[in-house]
Every structure is written in C-alpha cells, then in structure tokens.
Amino acid sequence: MNKKQKKMLIRILISAALLIGFNFLPFGGPLRFILYLIPYLVIGYDILIKAFKGIKNRQPFDESLLMAVATIGAIAIAIYSEVADHENGDYVEAIAVMLFYQIGEWFQSYAVGKSRRNISDLMDIRPDYxxxxxxxxxxxxxxxxxxxxxxxxxxxxxxxxxxxxxxxxxxxxxxxxxxxxxxxxxxxxxxxxxxxxxxxxxxxxxxxxxxxxxxxxxxILDLVENASSRKSKSEDFITKFARVYTPAVVYSAIALAVLPPIVRMFVMGIPAEWGIWIYRALTFLVISCPCALVISIPLSFFAGIGGASNAGVLVKGSNYLETLSQTKCVVFDKTGTLTQGVFEVNEVHHNEMDRDDLLEYAALAESASSHPISKSLQRAYGKQIDRSRVTDIQEISGNGVMAKVDGIDVAAGNSKLMDRLGVKWIDCHRAGTIIHMAVDGRYAGHIVISDIEKPHAKEAIQLLKKAGVEKTVMLTGDSGKAAEHVAADLGIDEVHAELLPADKVSQVEALMKRNTGKGKLAFVGDGINDAPVLSRADIGIAMGAMGSDAAIEAADIVLMDDDPIKISKAIRISRKCLRIVYENIWFAIGIKLICLVLGAVGIANMWLAIFADVGVMIIAVLNAIRALFVKNL
CATH class of the missing domain: 2.70.150.10 (Calcium-transporting ATPase, cytoplasmic transduction domain A)
Structure with a gap:
C-alpha cells in the first residue's frame, strides 16, 4: 500500500466514523447540515475539485462530474425536505454515495497496484549492480x-x-x-x-x-512495461464508448429531472413533484457511472499480459493478446521450432571417392557458412578446418554452396544445385536433408543429414488441436521427404517443403487468403531467419528467443524457451483473458441497464445505485485479477 492509498484509507475511516456518529445527533437545522458537511468534504473534496477542473477545461463529462452532481443534488434535496417538511433532512445517502464511491476507487487502486507488484515480482530480473x-x-x-x-x-x-x-x-x-x-x-x-x-x-x-x-x-522489461500502450479493440471500444456514454447519461438525467414534472404540470394538470423526479435523476446518474467498464477492461488485459510473462510468454500488447485468442490456424517453421536444429550426419553415400575425402570436401566448401547443416558437416569431418585451402566461395540461396578447394571446383547442395550445374545426381530414399556433392564437375555422392524432433513437439500439436486450432501447417526449406516424415510423425495437417524465405511469405499470404473469415493465422518461427513471415502473419510468435534480438524485434509474442507446448498455453491464456473481458462487459452493462430502468421508474433508490456503481466495479475488478493466474492452464 503506497502513501496515497494510506491517506485515502484514513479519509475513508474518518468519514465513515463521523457519518455513523452524526447519525445519532438529536438536533436538526443548520447545525446538522454543517456537521454532515464535514464528513462529506473529508471524503469528497478531491472529487469536487476534479469536477470543477473538468468544467473549467471544457471536458466536464467524467465520473467526477456524475458523483459531484449526484451528491450535491442529494444534499440539496435533504435541505429542501428539512425546510419544507420541518423534519431532519436525510444527508446520509449523499455522503454514503461519495463514501462508497471512494471505497471503490481505493479498492481499484489497491487491486491495480497489487497486480503491478505481482508482475514486478514475477519479472524480478532487473539487476541492481x-x-x-x-x-x-x-x-x-x-x-x-x-x-x-x-x-x-x-x-x-x-x-x-x-x-x-x-x-x-x-x-x-x-x-x-x-x-x-x-x-x-x-x-x-x-x-x-x-x-x-x-x-x-x-x-x-x-x-x-x-x-x-x-x-x-x-x-524484456521494456516489452512488459510498454505492452499497455498497444490497446486492443475491446479497450478502444470502451474508451470511445465512455466518451459518448457519459454525456448521454448526463443529458438523460437532466431530461428525467425536467420533462416528467413539466408534462405532469402542464399536460396532465397534476402536481409536478419536482423533488421526486430530481431524486430519480440523481439516482440515475450514480447508477450510470461507467467505472466498472473503464477500469476492469484494461486491468483484465494488464493482468493477462502479466500472467503470460510469468509463464515465459512475452506479449507486446493487449491487441496481440486479443488476436491470439482468435487463432484458428498455426503455421510452423520446422528447424528450431518443431525440431532441435541439431543436425547430425547419418550416412555418407559415395561413388568412387573415399568417404572421408567426400566429407572433407563438403566441410571445407561449407566452412564459411554458419548454417546448422554446415556445422554438422564440419563436426562429422572432425578435424581443424584450414580456410586457406578454400577460395571463390559462392552461396546460392535455396540451392547450396560452390567453392574451390585446393583449386578444385566443389559444389555442395540440393538437387536444384546439381540441375543448375548440369550434374546427373542419384536420388536417396532416406528421410532427411540430402547434400549432393559434385567434385571437379562430376557427381561424387551425397550425405544424409537428419534433424531431431523436439521431445514435446508431438504433444504440442495435439494440445493445439485440443485448444481449438483447426489447422496446423509446416513450412520448411528442407527436402520434401524429410519434411513429410516430420509432419506425419507429429500429426501436422499440411506441409510445404523446399521453400526460400520469400516463398514462406507467399505461402502464409495464400493461407491467410484461404482462411479469411475463419479466424486468425499465427506463424511460429525462430525469429532470426523468419522475420519477414513473422511480420506478415496475423500474429507472429518467436520461440526459443533467449538472447535473440531479431526474435524480440520481429515477433508480436515471444516465447522465452524452446518448448513448443508454450504455444498452446499462450493461446489458452489469451482466451481466458478475453473471456474475462467479455464477462465484465456483459455483467457491468447488464446490471446497469436493469438498475437504470428501475431508477427511472422510481423503484431503485440511492442505495441500489451505490451497488450498481461501486458493487459492480468491485466484482468486475476481482474478476479481472483472475487473468493474472495462469499456472494451471
């Protein structure tokens, strides 16, 4: 609890104690009014100041104005009642409205503060020294x-x-x-x-x-702290709704206070009963205060983002959380996402050349590349690479590498590279990445390299389907056979192989076109080579991004470890958060509409109005905080 919250709590306790004590006063008149004014000003002076500043700045329509008008009006009715009926005026309702409103505001401030502290604790990674x-x-x-x-x-x-x-x-x-x-x-x-x-x-x-x-x-800290700046459609709707809603209810309350008495007096020829209709209008104002919506919706998203970050899922904004909840198609890059990206040489099929010589040529030709396949060839060679033996290195995107090793032309790549060089190659029926080798213009054999599936990859696909994802797709630059083998083993619905980075963008665009109106498309990649696709998809998810600047920059959502199971968890978190948001919207609007009707016809009094405002807000805030707890999802 910060100083501001402690100060407000003291004001609440003092005002409540004075209100209860003055309720037993045996006398009335001006002294009673002056005494009741003390707890009213103790609890409500800041609201009155805010309302005055809003009017002064020509931005009067907010909850401060609603509370100020409603409570001052209720006090005025109490004074009128005391003068006209010669009885003690009922000031309790007016002070109670302001008191309970401030209790609700204090509770909301404490809840948001606690939510922020929880997130700070969960993300307690900032070093002090x-x-x-x-x-x-x-x-x-x-x-x-x-x-x-x-x-x-x-x-x-x-x-x-x-x-x-x-x-x-x-x-x-x-x-x-x-x-x-x-x-x-x-x-x-x-x-x-x-x-x-x-x-x-x-x-x-x-x-x-x-x-x-x-x-x-x-x-990471910058991501979490700035996530609230990217608002979802729901938050934007509530902001715009409040701008229209607040002046609308003020004018409606004025109409409720003025029109019925005028109709009664000039049309029906009966007493106007101004006091009754003004009281109903004031009750209407208290009920209509949009606090529950304005506070609980952003808090729900804030809590959802905090809960996700505790689970190792960084969401860059509530708009991305909302989009993720609508995901029906998940597209995966293969290497580093569904597989470990740890390639191993499994077999070497050679013609007339010796096996070790073939591996040596392959390792030297690929020595300038940092690609995992190149690294696996160098590991299989097992000796120190002498880069001085290699010249004229030329890497052809989507094909392979050409170089001179000891002055001899060497090509290492896929079948496209062999076709490009006019070298007749031999097909291999083994699943994996096939590196065809041409030495001095003649086919020398091929090397079979396999990637290893991640331990939880198969379970991750099953969990996605349980979470409501209707289609899973895998895109890869790997060979068709290797890709189909992995896809079949993991249970992926559709696979596209032998793709260049630009081809992946085209495939995602085609999938998005086919899925128009059927939900959102998420692309999951390692965030380094997949930046164009991550940016193009409805939602880009980078996984295994610990230390990867490219992943943090390119993706909308960042998974901090290599476990693909986190994808389904992220979707479940987003859906829980959105479910809470819609619960709060329907609950708050529903209760307020019912109470507004009851207030307009005279059934609801100021005490029911307090529940419709403060009670609904507290319930909505408590519900919103549930989005913070995601451990068992």
Missing amino acids: ANIEIGGKLEQIDPDEVEIGSVIIVQPGEKVPIDGIVIEGESTLNTSALTGESLPRDAQEGDEIISGCINMTGVLKIRTTKEFGESTVSK
Whole structure:
C-alpha cells in the first residue's frame, strides 16, 4: 500500500466514523447540515475539485462530474425536505454515495497496484549492480556504466546483469524468471549467457557482449512495461464508448429531472413533484457511472499480459493478446521450432571417392557458412578446418554452396544445385536433408543429414488441436521427404517443403487468403531467419528467443524457451483473458441497464445505485485479477 492509498484509507475511516456518529445527533437545522458537511468534504473534496477542473477545461463529462452532481443534488434535496417538511433532512445517502464511491476507487487502486507488484515480482530480473574486479577487490557499479568487452564477476545468488560470454568458471543458472520453468541450466567456459538469470552455484567471469540498455533483460522489461500502450479493440471500444456514454447519461438525467414534472404540470394538470423526479435523476446518474467498464477492461488485459510473462510468454500488447485468442490456424517453421536444429550426419553415400575425402570436401566448401547443416558437416569431418585451402566461395540461396578447394571446383547442395550445374545426381530414399556433392564437375555422392524432433513437439500439436486450432501447417526449406516424415510423425495437417524465405511469405499470404473469415493465422518461427513471415502473419510468435534480438524485434509474442507446448498455453491464456473481458462487459452493462430502468421508474433508490456503481466495479475488478493466474492452464 503506497502513501496515497494510506491517506485515502484514513479519509475513508474518518468519514465513515463521523457519518455513523452524526447519525445519532438529536438536533436538526443548520447545525446538522454543517456537521454532515464535514464528513462529506473529508471524503469528497478531491472529487469536487476534479469536477470543477473538468468544467473549467471544457471536458466536464467524467465520473467526477456524475458523483459531484449526484451528491450535491442529494444534499440539496435533504435541505429542501428539512425546510419544507420541518423534519431532519436525510444527508446520509449523499455522503454514503461519495463514501462508497471512494471505497471503490481505493479498492481499484489497491487491486491495480497489487497486480503491478505481482508482475514486478514475477519479472524480478532487473539487476541492481554489476561486479567489477579492481585491484583484487570487487566493486559494485551501475550496470549502465559497464562497457562492451568489460569483464564482470557474478557470484552465487546474484543476477547476471549483462549479456556476455563465460571466460572462466562453471555454474548452474536459474532461468525461471525468463522462461517460467524451474529446470536449471548449466553454464561453462565459452557459453553465451544472458542477463536476467540467477547464478546458483559457482563463480563466473563474463566478458560482456552488449551494453546494459541493449541486453536481454532491458529488452524484456521494456516489452512488459510498454505492452499497455498497444490497446486492443475491446479497450478502444470502451474508451470511445465512455466518451459518448457519459454525456448521454448526463443529458438523460437532466431530461428525467425536467420533462416528467413539466408534462405532469402542464399536460396532465397534476402536481409536478419536482423533488421526486430530481431524486430519480440523481439516482440515475450514480447508477450510470461507467467505472466498472473503464477500469476492469484494461486491468483484465494488464493482468493477462502479466500472467503470460510469468509463464515465459512475452506479449507486446493487449491487441496481440486479443488476436491470439482468435487463432484458428498455426503455421510452423520446422528447424528450431518443431525440431532441435541439431543436425547430425547419418550416412555418407559415395561413388568412387573415399568417404572421408567426400566429407572433407563438403566441410571445407561449407566452412564459411554458419548454417546448422554446415556445422554438422564440419563436426562429422572432425578435424581443424584450414580456410586457406578454400577460395571463390559462392552461396546460392535455396540451392547450396560452390567453392574451390585446393583449386578444385566443389559444389555442395540440393538437387536444384546439381540441375543448375548440369550434374546427373542419384536420388536417396532416406528421410532427411540430402547434400549432393559434385567434385571437379562430376557427381561424387551425397550425405544424409537428419534433424531431431523436439521431445514435446508431438504433444504440442495435439494440445493445439485440443485448444481449438483447426489447422496446423509446416513450412520448411528442407527436402520434401524429410519434411513429410516430420509432419506425419507429429500429426501436422499440411506441409510445404523446399521453400526460400520469400516463398514462406507467399505461402502464409495464400493461407491467410484461404482462411479469411475463419479466424486468425499465427506463424511460429525462430525469429532470426523468419522475420519477414513473422511480420506478415496475423500474429507472429518467436520461440526459443533467449538472447535473440531479431526474435524480440520481429515477433508480436515471444516465447522465452524452446518448448513448443508454450504455444498452446499462450493461446489458452489469451482466451481466458478475453473471456474475462467479455464477462465484465456483459455483467457491468447488464446490471446497469436493469438498475437504470428501475431508477427511472422510481423503484431503485440511492442505495441500489451505490451497488450498481461501486458493487459492480468491485466484482468486475476481482474478476479481472483472475487473468493474472495462469499456472494451471
């Protein structure tokens, strides 16, 4: 509870105590009015000031004006009743309206604050300091002051403040604040390490590779903190609705206070009963206050985003949460998303050339590439790569690599590359990626490389279908046979293979056209090579993005670990959040409409109006906070 909330709570308690005490006063008249004015001003002076400022700034139509007019009107009716009937006026209702309104506001402020604190606790990854060794002693400095290339020391129990590479030591890292998973990860010399993890066991020396402002922890915190700036359609609707709704109910209340008495007096020829109709109009104003909608809808999305971040799912805005809830088609990139991206050479089929010579030519030709397939060829070769033996390297997108090795022309790639060179190649019936080799213009054989499916990939597809996703599609640049083998094993509905990056964009656009009106399309990729597709889909999801700047920048939703099961969890979180939003909308509007009708015909009094305003708001806020809890989804 902050100072402002404590101050308001004291005001509430003082006003309530005075209201209860003055209710037993044995006398009336001006002194009674003056005494009751004390608790009214104690609890409502800020509302009156806000209403006055709104009128002064020509923006009068908000809940402060509604409360000010309703309560001042109720006091005026009490004074009139006291003067006309010579009885004690009932000031309790007017003060109670303001009191309960402020109780509702305090509760809402406390609930939002608690929600923010929960999110801050869940995302408690911002480091307070970085350790630098100076003269044999550790000194704590601000992470912002650490330059790229500096050596920092992280002791057991401390947070890793900045991204870098371990140059000394080994330890176990707790990444739960980033991934939502409690399973620790090992780190040793040479490993890349990202900020936000907690060092659990050994001392680590880390050479920083980024400034603090560009490190993973800063980007994640910026994402979560700025998510509220991207509003959903539901939030935009409520904002626009409130702008029209508030002046409409003010004018309706004026009409309710004025028109019936005039009709009674001049048309029907009976007493106007101004007091009764003004009281009904004031009750109408209290009931109509749109607090429940204006407060609970943004709070629902805020809580949903916070709950998702606790589960290792970063959502860049409530608009993306709303779009994700409508997802009916999920399109996957294969490598690094459904498979581990860890390629291994399984077989080498060679013609007249020796097996080891064929692997040597392949590894040297691919030595300039950082692609996982190239790395697997270099690992299979198993010797130090002498780059001086390789010249004239030419990489052809979607085909392969051509180079000169020891002055001999070598080509390593798919069947398209062989056709391009006019080399007759031999087909292979094994599932996997086939690297055809041409040496000195003649076909030398092929190498079979296979990727490994992720342990939970099959379960992830099943969970997506249980979550209501109607179609799953896989896009890959891999060979047709390898792609079809993976798709069949995982239970994917549709597969498109041998695609270039531009082809993936075209396929997504075609799928979106086919699915028009049938729900939204989500594309799931590793966020590095798939940036164009992530941007083009209705919703782009980057997974396994710990430390990947490209993923955080390109995607709308970022999954902080490599587990594809998180995709279905993200969809379930979004649907729970939207379900809560619609529950609050229908509940708030429904109760208010019923009470407005009852107030207009004179059945509802000011106490029912208080429930329709404050009671509905509290119920809606409590319901909204449920979006924060996603552990069992």
